[in-house]
Amino acid sequence: MSTFMHSWPRPPHALPHARLNEPPNGARVCVAGLVLVRQRPGTANGVIFLTLEDETGISNIIVWRKVHERFRRAVVSGRCLRVTGKLQRESGVVQIIAEVIEDISPMLDELARPPADNALESERAGC
Template sequence: MLVTPIRPVASNRDWPRPPSCLPSNQLDSPSEGARVAVAGLVILRQRPGTAKGVIFLTLEDETGIVNVVVWRKIYEQFRRAVISGRLLKVTGRMQRAHSVTHVIAEDIEDISGMLDVLVRGEG
């Protein structure tokens, strides 16, 4: 489990969001199965032993949190970003189950280089 004590995204409403990424507070709009892109600070990584290789990520942007499901095949493809990325851009499909919204990851990009901009307050 990773908990980040400094949350520059949450406190910076003007952070340079990657183009095409939706803020977490707009994830109610896309329909089930729609392809979306989100970006945020990794505040939690979970790999439960009972999840058959599935990894759950929690990302935080300036409007809230995003739950991301990473299937084993996607994890193997983007392992480095999933393990070491502090700020990620995730593209995937919307899934809703019981009032909980998830993004099922299809592509994961480590955009941790943007953290320097966030911490300095540039952008």
Template sequence: MNWPRPPSAIPADHLHRPPPGARVTVAGLVILRQRPGTAKGVIFITLEDETGVVNVIVWRALYERFRRAVIAGRMLRVTGLLQREHGVTHVIADHIEDISQLLDLLLDPDLPSPQQIR
């Protein structure tokens, strides 16, 4: 199967294409950040693009490295490994980029979407 490879972002509704363990990039608006006390420092982020939502898992060590983006980013591009368990798909993050400055592109239909930007 074929899917967009990093650094190009794959839309949420195409995450069924890559096999588990594939390296993917996703991009979207941050709609939820969770850091449950029982999760031992793991952060869960939900991103939304024009096709759906993506669940992202950020391990504690990675959080320290990309803290500013994780805390303050309104729109993120995340690269990591695709995980599917019990019918749920996650991206286990290994690189997080704050692309909030691209939000203005969402208002201009003549400009490329964040998924098309490399």
């Protein structure tokens, strides 16, 4: 295989959404992002569609019934998810067929905290 074929981050490392055009169709990838949309159409036979966003773009995620049952809590309540699954391209549409779904919402709380160095400096300054 060429070097190009190995140039994207592999699971468990998350691939930025803007780079989803790099892996070949069917590759196993991992993406992470904020949950923008959860859809469970009545006509979809238990399939859930998620839309995740990171700083580079959005990803469409398909969650089959069995995967939803296994990762229900993350799918239903996660604000930020990491999804590992199979990349699928059809008619110019890119989506990921979810295999593993992790709720990484607690990481959002870390973003609001000042770095340890800044906290020490603030403490010394009497803030």
